[in-house]
Amino acid sequence: MYNSAHNSKSDLILIVDDDTSIRKILRIALEAKGYKTSEAASKKEAIELIALDSPKLVLLDLQLPDGSGEDLVKEIRQWTEIPVIVLSVMSEDEDKIRLLDSGADDYLTKPFSMGELLARIRTALRRIPLEESPLPWQYGNLKIDIVNHLILKNNEIIRLTPTEFQLLAYFVKNTGKVLTYEMLIRIIWGESAQNEMNSLRVHVAQLRKKIEDNPGLPKWLFTEPGIGYRWVSPSQREN
Known part of the structure; x- marks a missing residue:
């Protein structure tokens, strides 16, 4: 509200x-x-x-x-x-x-x-x-403006579901940090959520299809096996 x-x-x-x-x-x-x-x-x-x-x-x-x-x-x-x-x-x-x-x-x-x-x-x-103060993020052909709910890839608007946008916003605001599966499930589905691991993986897979050039070899959204996910900026990736 x-x-x-x-x-x-x-x-x-x-x-x-x-x-x-x-x-x-x-x-x-x-x-x-x-x-x-x-x-x-x-x-x-x-x-x-x-x-x-x-x-x-x-x-x-x-x-x-x-x-x-x-x-x-x-x-x-x-x-x-x-x-x-x-x-x-x-x-x-x-x-x-x-x-x-x-x-x-x-x-x-x-x-x-x-x-x-x-x-x-x-x-x-x-x-x-x-x-x-939140500012738009520019990653090569990908632009993410969280404040205005605007995602552009190759200058074309990318449509995300509310859950996909919520995940993306959380990833970008915590660039470089490893976000555990449990933390992300609490954020999206609430404290009492159970058996949502598969749902989380599905949403992340769909998000990758929309924002990554090659979802199988992601540039931005990485999996930390057994732990969670991490969003990486260009400077962090180069390091």
Whole structure:
């Protein structure tokens, strides 16, 4: 779910909470200050939106229908340093320390003032390096523009299914990193997914057919046998 305001996409904030009324309150307050917002009501949806939309900050409630917010923080810390501010009724110091150790950047105990939350957001956003802004990727005859959902090969538009695009976006944003089968299955099909290995292989095979000149001898999307896949840039391939 994506909501538009007058600020740039670089100020997109993801609100993760299964309570519709809380999401609405936060959305109205944030958009009044010029931020763009997107919303997730579950852990699975949050992971998908972080992977695809690259929000600049996450506001996270700990109680989600398909897992804990703490587990979500641990998972996304495997592949992104996006700032996460936890919003929770838990007020014990031990709870806060555990969440910060898990990778959260900040913690606000409910109820809190909107002024305090906005101040914490401004502080967190100031820590983000400018080079994190997503840019189109150009690989010889292949161009990938994640922000605009545009894939060009030999200057012709390549049509991808939503799952293929989600995989490609995740690969490109993690160029050079080995992404395990288990991690990719969680991203695409959710934490409770089972027996999706064959589906993953089918989607990767179809993606290769569309973007590789020779799917049997890939230039970009490599298999790490027994582990997962790795997207390689031209400079990394030359090395």
